[in-house]
Amino acid sequence: MPFTLRSLALAATLAVSAGTVSAQEVTLRFQHFVSPKSANPTHFMDPWAKAIEEQSGGRIKVEIYAGMALGGKATSQYDLIRDGVIDGGWVIPGYQPGRFPEAEALELPFITPKNTEAASIAAWNFTQKYLLDDFADVHVIMAHLHGEGIIHKKGPNPESLEDFAGLRLRGPSRPATMLLKELGATPVGMPVPAFPEALSKGVIDGGVVPWEIVPSLKLHELADSHTDVAGDYSLYNLYFIWAMNKAKYESLPDDLKKVIDDNSGLMAAAWAGRAHDTGDAEGKAVVAATVNPITEISPEETDRIKDVGEKVIAAWIEEANSKGLDGAALVEDARTMMAEGIAAQAASN
Structure with missing residues (x-):
């Protein structure tokens, strides 16, 4: 076969192969x-x-x-x-x-x-x-x-900063456990699938997760109280x-x-x-159908918790800086982008 015909045949084969790839499942x-x-x-x-x-x-x-x-x-x-x-x-x-x-x-x-x-x-x-x-x-x-972080625990809901003292609380991330520690609790880091068993066995007193995961983890059966902070911003995320x-x-x-x-x-x-x-909304409704109290920490006590949160943020910034990052810029940009996200979401509705 002449070279030119061989080339044409090869090109045709490649074309068929390409068509097969583009049609693949x-x-x-x-x-x-x-x-x-x-x-x-x-x-x-x-x-x-x-x-x-x-x-x-x-x-x-x-x-x-x-x-x-x-x-x-x-x-x-x-x-x-x-x-x-x-x-x-x-x-x-x-x-x-x-x-x-x-x-x-x-x-x-x-x-x-x-x-x-x-x-x-x-x-x-x-x-x-x-x-x-x-x-x-x-x-x-x-x-x-995820959504707002809620405190789910056995026993009564925390009403003040002092009520966190000594509680063994599950946290999902390093920032969350940093906050729980500053609040006076004993943080226990663990992935969410491990939370129900740890709570049922008394390894922990409670922990923080959003409302949506409550039904699948059966926290409305394992916990006695469910507590949010006041205001429009979440305790953690x-x-x-x-x-x-x-x-x-x-x-x-x-x-x-x-x-x-x-x-x-x-x-x-x-x-x-x-x-x-x-x-x-669905998870909160499941809890609302039980006898478990759903409570909100007062604005005054929430402000005290926010002050503790600011100490956590300051410590995180210092640590980020030690790693060669600009911690303050990261936090400032996160806050700015959150405000922009609120505006963008409102504009789309």
């Missing part, structure tokens, strides 16, 4: 560590997977596995995605203390509004500015926060990313990458935030 296995009935899986992950499947014309199938069903621990989720053990999933960077220090700025006391959609818009903007380099070995689809294995994402043809991209970024962050706002 892809299965993506995503994993998380909570009940499939909790807020994010119900109101974000499952609808997100459905949107991907529909917009790809069925060429992408997304399988969502709850409760770490594919293996590994919640604390290792980032590495499972990075290493390709799973194609994607839900990550709490704070479950690996010290590894992603800049992200902690979003988890400090009273930084985030109780409006989770607004807070998650801010979280995505903060991620874009500061954190993409930290997560460079995965493909970040979006970032978000927790930062999440929804991420995908980088090589898996890059292996997709451009049109399928676009399907992922069209369901990523700011819109997905706001979507996840709304999921948690919805879940918080």
